[in-house]
Amino acid sequence: MSGIVWKFGNDINTDVLAPGIYIKEPIQVLATHCLESIDVDFANKVKVGDFVLAGENFGIGSSREQAAQVLKELGVAAVIAKSFGGIFYRNAFNLGLPAVVIKKESNIDAGDCIKLELETGRINNQTKGVEIFAEIVPDNLLGLIKTGGLLGQLEKLKNIPNREYQ
Numbered sequence: 001m002s003g004i005v006w007k008f009g010n011d012i013n014t015d016v017l018a019p020g021i022y023i024k025e026p027i028q029v030l031a032t033h034c035l036e037s038i039d040v041d042f043a044n045k046v047k048v049g050d051f052v053l054a055g056e057n058f059g060i061g062s063s064r065e066q067a068a069q070v071l072k073e074l075g076v077a078a079v080i081a082k083s084f085g086g087i088f089y090r091n092a093f094n095l096g097l098p099a100v101v102i103k104k105e106s107n108i109d110a111g112d113c114i115k116l117e118l119e120t121g122r123i124n125n126q127t128k129g130v131e132i133f134a135e136i137v138p139d140n141l142l143g144l145i146k147t148g149g150l151l152g153q154l155e156k157l158k159n160i161p162n163r164e165y166q
Contacts, residue, residue: 001077001118002126003049007110008038012054013061014088018070030066031073048075051114053105055081059088068092068099078116080105080123080134093141096149102134118142 016037022030035042052058052071058081059067068091071079078098082105092099098118108114112127119142121134137145147153 010055014067017067060085
């Protein structure tokens with residue numbers, strides 16, 4: 001997957017991603033307010049296949065699933081950060097949104113075009129001609145991404161014939 005980078009700092013919380021004032025709105029409406037308190041143009045300008053890059057503690061705060069869901073709704077290919085709030089991290093994969101841990105993001109700037117290989121953790125910054133390696137996403141989480149998330153995984157399991165165990 002390749003796309004343009006949107007770069008944010010540390011401690012991006014779930015209320016910034018999915019503002020509580022709009023939480024009862026349909027996900028399509030809620031998504032139009034994603035990150036607006038930091039970058040008012042983000043939701044209108046992010047393109048399908050773009051990446052969100054951040055520092056530490058991305059997705060900290062409440063357990064609202066919508067924080068990951070709005071990024072998926074906007075077409076974000078993956079979130080790359082130094083660290084994630086634990087609940088956000090799991091919610092992201094449950095929805096089929098890759099959350100990739102990277103130790104150092106200094107070779108990537110906003111607007112750079114990158115290519116991410118989830119299986120290897122390789123990030124190729126095509127703008128700068130450098131490669132960076134992120135942590136490899138575990139196989140069980142890659143499986144969730146490949147099936148579109150937890151619901152896709154459950155649908156896949158429904159199609160496996162039942163076996164009697166002795």
